Amino acid sequence: xxxxxxxxxxxxxxxxxxxxxxxxxxxxxxxxxxxxxxxxxxxxxxxxxxxxxxxxxxxxxxxxxxxxxxxxxxxxxxxxxxxxxxxxxxxxxxxxxxxxxxxxxxxxxxxxxxxxxxxxxxxxxxxxxxxxxxxxxxxxxxxxxxxxxxxxxxxxxxxxxxxxxxxxxxxxxxxxxxxxxxxxxxxxxxxxxxxxxxxxxxxxxxxxxxxxxxxxxxxxxxxxxxxxxxxxxxxxxxxxxxxxxxxxxxxxxxxxxxxxxxxxxxxxxxxxxxxxxxxxxxxxxxxxxxxxxxxxxxxxxxxxxxxxxxxxxxxxxxxxxxxxxxxxxxxxxxxxxxxxxxxxxxxxxxxxxxxxxxxxxxxxxxxxxxxxxxxxxxxxxxxxxxxxxxxxxxxxxxxxxxxxxxxxxxxxxxxxxxxxxxxxxxxxxxxxxxxxxxxxxxxxxxxxxxxxxxxxxxxxxxxxxxxxxxxxxxxxxxxxxxxxxxxxxxxxxxxxxxxxxxxxxxxxxxxxxxxxxxxxxxxxxxxxxxxxxxxxxxxxxxxxxxxxxxxxxxxxxxxxxxxxxxxxxxxxxxxxxxxxxxxxxxxxxxxxxxxxxxxxxxxxxxxxxxxxxxxxxxxxxxxxxxxxxxxxxxxxxxxxxxxxxxxxxxxxxxxxxxxxxxxxxxxxxxxxxxxxxxxxxxxxxxxxxxxxxxxxxxxxxxxxxxxxxxxxxxxxxxxxxxxxxxxxxxxxxxxxxxxxxxxxxxxxxxxxxxxxxxxxxxxxxxxxxxxxxxxxxxxxxxxxxxxxxxxxxxxxxxxxxxxxxxxxxxxxxxxxxxxxxxxxxxxxxxxxxxxxxxxxxxxxxxxxxxxx
RNA sequence: GGGCGAAUAGCUCAGUUGGGAGAGCGCCUGCCUUACACGCAGGAGGUCACAGGUUCAAGCCCUGUUUCGCCCACCA
Numbered sequence: 001x002x003x004x005x006x007x008x009x010x011x012x013x014x015x016x017x018x019x020x021x022x023x024x025x026x027x028x029x030x031x032x033x034x035x036x037x038x039x040x041x042x043x044x045x046x047x048x049x050x051x052x053x054x055x056x057x058x059x060x061x062x063x064x065x066x067x068x069x070x071x072x073x074x075x076x077x078x079x080x081x082x083x084x085x086x087x088x089x090x091x092x093x094x095x096x097x098x099x100x101x102x103x104x105x106x107x108x109x110x111x112x113x114x115x116x117x118x119x120x121x122x123x124x125x126x127x128x129x130x131x132x133x134x135x136x137x138x139x140x141x142x143x144x145x146x147x148x149x150x151x152x153x154x155x156x157x158x159x160x161x162x163x164x165x166x167x168x169x170x171x172x173x174x175x176x177x178x179x180x181x182x183x184x185x186x187x188x189x190x191x192x193x194x195x196x197x198x199x200x201x202x203x204x205x206x207x208x209x210x211x212x213x214x215x216x217x218x219x220x221x222x223x224x225x226x227x228x229x230x231x232x233x234x235x236x237x238x239x240x241x242x243x244x245x246x247x248x249x250x251x252x253x254x255x256x257x258x259x260x261x262x263x264x265x266x267x268x269x270x271x272x273x274x275x276x277x278x279x280x281x282x283x284x285x286x287x288x289x290x291x292x293x294x295x296x297x298x299x300x301x302x303x304x305x306x307x308x309x310x311x312x313x314x315x316x317x318x319x320x321x322x323x324x325x326x327x328x329x330x331x332x333x334x335x336x337x338x339x340x341x342x343x344x345x346x347x348x349x350x351x352x353x354x355x356x357x358x359x360x361x362x363x364x365x366x367x368x369x370x371x372x373x374x375x376x377x378x379x380x381x382x383x384x385x386x387x388x389x390x391x392x393x394x395x396x397x398x399x400x401x402x403x404x405x406x407x408x409x410x411x412x413x414x415x416x417x418x419x420x421x422x423x424x425x426x427x428x429x430x431x432x433x434x435x436x437x438x439x440x441x442x443x444x445x446x447x448x449x450x451x452x453x454x455x456x457x458x459x460x461x462x463x464x465x466x467x468x469x470x471x472x473x474x475x476x477x478x479x480x481x482x483x484x485x486x487x488x489x490x491x492x493x494x495x496x497x498x499x500x501x502x503x504x505x506x507x508x509x510x511x512x513x514x515x516x517x518x519x520x521x522x523x524x525x526x527x528x529x530x531x532x533x534x535x536x537x538x539x540x541x542x543x544x545x546x547x548x549x550x551x552x553x554x555x556x557x558x559x560x561x562x563x564x565x566x567x568x569x570x571x572x573x574x575x576x577x578x579x580x581x582x583x584x585x586x587x588x589x590x591x592x593x594x595x596x597x598x599x600x601x602x603x604x605x606x607x608x609x610x611x612x613x614x615x616x617x618x619x620x621x622x623x624x625x626x627x628x629x630x631x632x633x634x635x636x637x638x639x640x641x642x643x644x645x646x647x648x649x650x651x652x653x654x655x656x657x658x659x660x661x662x663x664x665x666x667x668x669x670x671x672x673x674x675x676x677x678x679x680x681x682x683x684x685x686x687x688x689x690x691x692x693x694x695x696x697x698x699x700x701x702x703x704x705x706x707x708x709x710x711x712x713x714x715x716x717x718x719x720x721x722x723x724x725x726x727x728x729x730x731x732x733x734x735x736x737x738x739x740x741x742x743x744x745x746x747x748x749x750x751x752x753x754x755x756x757x758x759x760x761x762x763x764x765x766x767x768x769x770x771x772x773x774x775x776x777x778x779x780x781x782x783x784x785x786x787x788x789x790x791x792x793x794x795x796x797x798x799x800x801x802x803x804x805x806x807x808x809x810x811x812x813x814x815x816x817x818x819x820x821x822x823x824x825x826x827x828x829x830x831x832x833x834x835x836x837x838x839x840x841x842x843x844x845x846x847x848x849x850x851x852x
Numbered sequence: 853g854g855g856c857g858a859a860u861a862g863c864u865c866a867g868u869u870g871g872g873a874g875a876g877c878g879c880c881u882g883c884c885u886u887a888c889a890c891g892c893a894g895g896a897g898g899u900c901a902c903a904g905g906u907u908c909a910a911g912c913c914c915u916g917u918u919u920c921g922c923c924c925a926c927c928a
Contacts, residue, residue: 214928232926293928342856343923505876511857512921535888537887601868603868609875613875719885813908817908823871
């Protein structure tokens with residue numbers, strides 16, 4: 001599976017989310033999976049395979065390594081093809097493509113040549129970050145600095161002509177390559193030593209004492225040993241002072257002959273020990289103190305980086321960065337969350353040249369050939385002779401290019417560039433780039449630069465940055481920590497959709513997600529809820545819904561289309577919408593609008609929460625429960641089934657980008673569908689469904705039912721026991737309850753239900769005000785007068801408290817004068833309602849107290 | 853050293869223009885009610901890090917402090 005895990009799970013989920021969502025909105029999207037990173041992963045896999053057989057890569061030639069890689073691929077071909085197929089990709093690997101020799105190399109070579117001809121690619125001696133384990137130079141971005149406990153060693157260097165000075169270093173083995181000692185020019189105590197000569201212990205080399213601004217007089221001893229060949233700062237100082245380079249560590253991390261016969265051939269860390277022993281013997285090791293500092297490590301293999309002097313290929317970045325800064329400053333590309341814009345800009349303003357050569361076997365080889373006389377031939381197609389002298393004796397540069405050198409062409413090279421293809425015309429530039437903030441520099445910035453340089457346009461308009469998935473303790477997932485679960489295991493356990501839904505819902509924009517497996521239960525439970533609700537609706541349709549579409553065979557046209565124009569025109573019957581039908585359609589409309597608004601504002605987590613809330617807390621908890629009355633009762637069931645199917649269908653559309661597989665499956669099972677859910681438009685509203693009257697009715701209904709349930713729970717009335725229920729209504733509001741009566745009976749589990757302005761409230765009843773209404777439950781036998789008194793008093797205290805807060809607010813003249821009108825009105829309404837509730841509670845208390 | 857982010861229920865976190873403190877999990881009570889125990893109903897639980905300020909009104913805006921985290925940077 002290693003070959004497929006090229007992106008991180010969250011990013012890939014979100015990317016796929018956008019693709020589905022945009023597609024449903026009618027956008028064209030092209031998804032080209034797999035990158036050259038798969039090649040890097042493959043190299044790792046092949047290396048591991050070889051290592052298991054006791055073969056080290058370094059022992060092989062490039063050709064031999066590629067032979068092994070091809071053999072490995074042949075062996076695993078079927079498995080890889082199958083896995084890619086599961087991801088919806090096909091694979092046709094030729095040997096050339098697999099080894100990156102020809103086809104894909106073309107665009108990369110073209111780019112290399114063009115930049116070379118513009119003098120934007122050059123070769124130079126520079127201090128590079130060398131990974132001795134991988135045997136290659138790596139870029140600054142691939143070096144991760146980690147705090148490590150270490151030692152600071154103080155070493156005495158004698159001065160010619162008497163006296164001595166003491167340097168402090170964390171890397172004593174590099175002293176063998178020292179060519180100077182430096183002090184700060186501002187260091188009054190030491191600057192008079194400038195111009196004198198120190199003698200390098202163990203070696204005896206003469207070292208000039210120089211002054212340089214880079215030296216901090218406060219740090220260590222104030223004297224710095226200078227090793228231009230093995231330290232980036234020292235290298236720069238060496239350039240400034242024309243110091244010689246003495247290379248004492250080679251590319252395998254072993255000491256060279258220049259390190260002296262006592263040390264040559266030793267591993268760098270073994271040498272450190274030996275140097276210290278030798279210094280101690282000579283009595284020049286003054287002291288050793290514990291010191292914590294950042295050590296650079298290769299982020300792929302965790303090997304400590306060795307800064308080395310090396311001849312490498314570089315890209316000159318500043319000319320490319322200029323236009324890439326401008327497009328972001330002009331807003332042609334925006335970042336979300338916006339703060340990353342500044343991160344991008346400040347990096348681009350301080351951009352440094354990019355070291356692109358790598359000594360790996362796997363990768364696009366550098367298209368440069370050398371002849372015996374040292375002439376360079378830079379060409380797209382393999383040359384047969386030297387461009388300068390015509391010699392046929394030419395050899396290609398052994399190095400390959402940094403993976404990112406092909407990746408930065410990602411928005412256009414897979415579309416056929418440099419040919420002018422239809423794909424390029426249609427799909428470039430694209431809309432959204434989804435990625436993690438950790439590769440803004442690696443990839444995002446470089447894609448922008450490459451696209452502007454070679455396509456003369458931006459590659460994408462929006463950069464959406466997801467957080468990073470971390471483990472429960474906030475640590476980055478990494479192989480060495482072993483804290484990354486295998487997504488396939490998780491998917492087996494919880495399901496793909498549950499995994500995705502949970503990640504999306506728990507990822508606030510641009511913030512990291514702490515991954516704890518238990519969190520996935522939320523998504524699993526929700527997906528199960530969708531499934532179960534659909535099951536109930538499907539079975540209702542199966543039993544009673546046959547006549548719904550007027551005898552048309554299921555699958556004859558989209559139900560949504562039929563249901564439009566206020567939902568009824570083309571149906572085979574005239575649906576009689578009850579108040580709860582109008583409410584759920586109105587709620588669906590509200591949810592669709594909110595979800596749309598959240599998505600357009602890039603708040604995926606809010607969109608997910610909203611659709612979760614609608615489906616579970618509104619549709620399932622209230623509408624489905626109410627629907628059961630008609631579904632399982634007598635009478636015409638067609639209207640309720642029509643509304644159920646419609647609401648479910650629209651919900652599935654809304655859910656689809658979050659829960660793609662299960663919703664697609666359920667959609668196929670709906671009677672009115674014969675297409676893919678993915679092919680439908682994403683609902684942004686349900687035109688004409690908003691119904692404030694129905695919403696208000698539902699609010700009252702919910703209040704009344706909840707009040708009744710509350711009383712039931714308080715008196716421990718078994719759910720299977722039916723109760724008697726009364727609702728006292730304000731004058732003239734009896735009619736409002738007429739429609740709700742059946743629903744209230746059902747959801748409050750009552751067998752007798754009286755309502756109206758005149759219903760009685762006597763001793764032995766529990767009561768609870770709901771705005772201008774009042775729920776009354778006779779409690780024959782169950783009534784506990786003391787408990788009821790206590791409950792009413794508690795309720796009274798709460799209402800009184802709220803009321804006094806509201807009174808205080810409204811008696812504040814400034815509030816009434818300055819606050820927005822609707823805020824004041826709302827406060828007044830609230831005060832009215834609280835007043836009414838309070839008087840009802842007092843009335844109840846009076847009844848109990850007067851009769852006891 | 854510079855820049856950025858975070859601090860809200862026991863835990864993990866939402867809270868978009870300032871106006872009734874929210875979710876999931878966990879906990880307590882009662883339920884296997886003909887879609888779902890991966891469930892249903894009800895409930896407890898918060899000085900919104902601290903100190904000031906602006907405002908009729910602050911979790912939200914401003915200033916400062918504390919504690920965590922991330923990124924960048926050539927302190928050997």
